[in-house]
Amino acid sequence: MIKCNALTRRYDDITAISDLNLTIEDREVFGLLGPNGAGKTTTMRMLACLIAPTSGDATIGGHSILDLRGQQEIRRITGLLPEAPGLYDTLSAHANLDFYGKLYGMPQALRERSIKEVLEKFDLWDRRDDAVGTFSKGMRQKVAIARAILHDPTYLFLDEPTAGLDPKASKTVRDYIVSLREEGKTIVINTHNLAEAERICDRVALINGRTIQVGPPGNLARGLFARTLTVTLAEEDPSLAEGLESFPYIASIETSGTRLRLTVKDPEQNNPSLVKWLVEKGARVQFVEEEEYSLEDVYLRLMEEGGRR
């Protein structure tokens, strides 16, 4: 489990992140979302024990990031994919990974086995002896991810794991992240890619120098947007809209041809009586659908309303 308690980091006069309180459960894929300069990378760096918080604390697997011994232990049990791959271009993929295996104290036999395993997973085993400077951006990102997981960490911090990748490479990385969760890893992702976060994250935190909202991507829209129904009829009937105006639980009505767009307070409670009334009025109801809001809608609304720093 990862717990952040009032985690704060300032750079001179600038506060990158303030009073961050989060709990990330084991085996969870957790997304940190926010605009540039929101403090996502700073948060990740503090959790990876690269920089110290100005105040507050965090624990990873029970080890405090403030404690020197805890920091060493955290470095052993975590893997980091930084924003830039940071590979050694003149060295081969194998040599890059072998170097990091040594830094993590892996014995040679285990190193060789793990390097083979991760490179095969990313279809790079055949290119293991090629200098990574000759690799495409996607391949380099795969090697960087392979480096982060080489020592089999329990916690993974991935900063923009699919940034700059083509759709196919992005999908490979996304699928791999999901497979890592199934293997029992806890994964924290920094991303601008909201569709991706929606697809792979169990929960997300919207941050912009502070926590704005935390929750499963699908639940964040609740309470943020009014719930809207679209009723599609077989034939157009303007009189229905007039009749619906008298309903106390309908906040607004828009008509567009055979479609009625209704803002309803409690669809679960109100929809049956609403549909019954329409049918009684002779309307031939074809579809009743609730409008869904994407994480992008949520993100933009939250950033617009409360996310200003």
Place this chain on the structure above:
Amino acid sequence: MISDNAKAVMRKDLSEFRRQKLVIGSIIAMPLILGILIPLSMFAPIAMEAPEGPTWDVENLFTQGRLDPSWDVPETASTLESVETADVALQNTRVVNATIERAVLTECDVRDSTLKNVTIDSCLLENVNLYNCVVTNSRGAGLDGETIMSVDSELVFEHERESELEKLIPMFLNTTLILFIILPVTLPTIIASYSIVGEKNNKSLEPILASPTTDGELLLGKVLSAFVPSMASTLGAVAVGGAIINIFLSQLGEPLLPNLTWVLGILLLAPLACIMSILACVIVSSRVTDVRAAQQVGGFIVMPVIVLMFGVLAGVILLTPLAMLAISGAFAAANGGLYYFAKAIFNREDILVRWA
């Protein structure tokens, strides 16, 4: 004890250097220049210009020509012993323990005597003081005196004087030694600048720092990765250069290298100078973001050794073993200060927040 992580950082850097033309070129080219070209350019002219035989410290000694090796000791028919005489002409005579003035001596064997205003031809002289004498076609040893004209003779005097070229040899040796010490100072400015600023430009410091490697291990690894090739290159240059210098020294009849000054210079001062350069590079690298800028600023690191060289050339600093120990002590003290400064700035927080 060097930790496994420091060794891993060093080996990784060395693997990278093997593929860097600038680094590998410097490691090979600089020893070639210093190890071969400089000894050749300094010592070859000395060997060519050096006079044959020793130079005698006798006032107003003029020599011309050399004695034919087929010269034989003259046979003597009579002996003149323990006398003081003047205005004589002696031929085929053994002269022992005598003082002779204004004379002409031909085919004589003269021992333990003093000759003043004498013309000497085809004689053998031993332990003789010569004043205002002209010596032709003669051989002598253990001689002394003043105002002597020697023509086609081989005379060995008691008082030898160093030739000007002989005086230059120790200075040239010291200058060459300093040049060899410049090598381990210069090479790290290329290697360490690359290995630290390069890492920074490559954005590869973050994943290293996220590993269990400590700041000290990373610093040690970086120091070693610059130290090992710099000193290996230096020792290679010294081995080649020393061998070339020894060829010339043997021709000149001078003592061969290594002497104690060189041993201390190469095995004590050069490593200390190398470490000083590396630590200074670490400090410089923390303030710049470009490898070339780091190398240019790093060029100033050579200045203390250049000052040392000028001191040697000007004769202000004499590189004796004691001086080597004193200079090494000063470098060691400077290294202590630089180490604490480098260690203070070489921490995760500064590397990531201020270096980037």
